[in-house]
Amino acid sequence: MQSKIPATVITGFLGAGKTTIIRNLLMNAQxxxxxxIINEFGDLGVDGDVLKGCGAETCSEDDIVELTNGCICCTVADDFIPTMEKLLERDRLPDHIVIETSGLALPQPLVNAFNWPGIKERVTVDGVVTVVDSAAVAAGRFADDEDRVDALRAADESLDHESPLEELFEDQLTAADLIILNKSDLVDAAGLSAVRNDVAARTSRKPQMIEASGGEVSAAVLLGLGVGTESDIANRRSHHEIEHENGEEHDHDDFESFVVDxxxxxxxxxxxxxxxxxxxxxxxxxxxGFADVAGKPMRLxxxxxxxxxxxxxxxxxxxxxxxxxxxVVIGLHDGLDEAAITAALQDAAR
Known part of the structure; x- marks a missing residue:
């Protein structure tokens, strides 16, 4: 019997370094x-275009599929499953599938999709890899700020709950089989130890945790975890699943994006x-995104x-x-002044 094709899900918050890790993986795929399969939040497929420019012989442009219609965890049935089915219909099957989720996606619904009939028999989740921006965590980007929460509570009772960003961060950690503390070179030893403790405290599971700088992680480490994560999804429930067990769909009203040309x-x-x-x-x-630099033949x-x-x-x-x-500009909903940001970017480009 032919063995299942392994698939690695790479998730992590915005800017953690997922694309860089995948680019390095392609250049050293042995x-x-x-x-x-790349999922973007926003209208511009930046990450896919970056990876298409990597020149890796083991991953041609035909092997890259971009899902730009929204969060992959919300469009599993409409986008992801048909994409997987088409991939499995190809004459030349891949040795490994790598899925980069949007920085705003919940990994759990995606992993559960591998239990879909027709996919479960042919593909298995080799492992979920969560990439963490060590410098951001060390700076308290996701730390609780009780004073700020209290101020927000006083201003708006609807905000009397944990930050959506914080919950998302914890959900990505809870889904992980491997956590990569990326950008570790930007944090001193004491700071990195604090990051490890912070990350470990945010999930009851104890996945393996490694450090990396510049997204340099060996293919031997990323691939071949052999977990079969789809069979353990019940032990990795997200905040949304725990709080809304009646099956309500979640949304991304807390986030907003727009493209500036x-x-x-x-x-x-x-x-x-x-x-x-x-x-x-x-x-x-x-x-x-990409920039056209005056007098330069290459894209920035x-x-x-x-x-x-x-x-x-x-x-x-x-x-x-x-x-x-x-x-592409991404921020909190109602927190972005598109007109002002566009004007500022136009001035900066001159």
Whole structure:
């Protein structure tokens, strides 16, 4: 009997480094043919385009499927299952499937989808890998702030509950078979120890935890966990499942995204500095996209979370390809002033 195709689910909060880890995996896949399913939050498929530019022989553009119609955990029946079925109908099957979830997705419904008839017989969840931004956690990005909660309670009784971001973070940890404390090089030893303790305290399960910097994790570590997570999904219930056991659908009304189209960027260093100020001023959770730098033949990838803005040239603009700058902005619902942010980005690009 032919063995099942293993699938690895890579989840983690916005900007934790999931795409970088997958890019490094593709470049060091050791001959494995890997199929990618990438789920974006927002209208611009940035992560898929970044991975398509990696040039890995073991993962062609035909092996990359992007789901851009919303959170993968909300569109399992409509998007994910048909995608899996089409993948399994191919003449040349992959050796391994890697699924990158949106930073806003609950992993649990996705893992449970592997119990769907027709998929369960052919594919198994090798493991769920949760990527954590160590520097963000060390800075208290997800720490409880009782004073702020009390102030919000006084202003709006509907906010008398834990932060949705915090619950999402904990749900991703609860689903994990392996937790990667990424960006560990940005935190000192004491800070990293505190991050470990913080992360461990947020889940009753005790998954393996490793440290990484720059998304460099060996394929031998990421692949081959052999867990069969879909059979253990009952032990990894999310906050939503625990609090709403009557089956109500969750939504993402707490989050908002929009795309900003710009022309060319005159000075990338000045642009990056301006982005830090814009992110801080408007409390943007995540900003990512591509930029057209004046006088440069290559496309500039921009990835920003918090005060950290990373950029690099990934490939040359293709003949006939329309050059330009497109950025996805993600933040809390009702917390983003689209007009003001767009105007600020336009000024920064000049």
């Amino acid at each position: 001959g494995r043919r890997i199929a990618l 710009l022309g060319g960027v005159a000075a990338p260093d000045r642009f990056s500095k301006a982005l830090r100020d814009i992110i801080a001023t408007h409390d943007i959770l995540r900003l990512k 990838v921009v990835q920003a979370v918090g005060s950290r803005v990373d950029s690099y040239f990934d490939r040359a603009w293709k003949p006939g390809e329309e050059r330009g700058t497109r950025l």
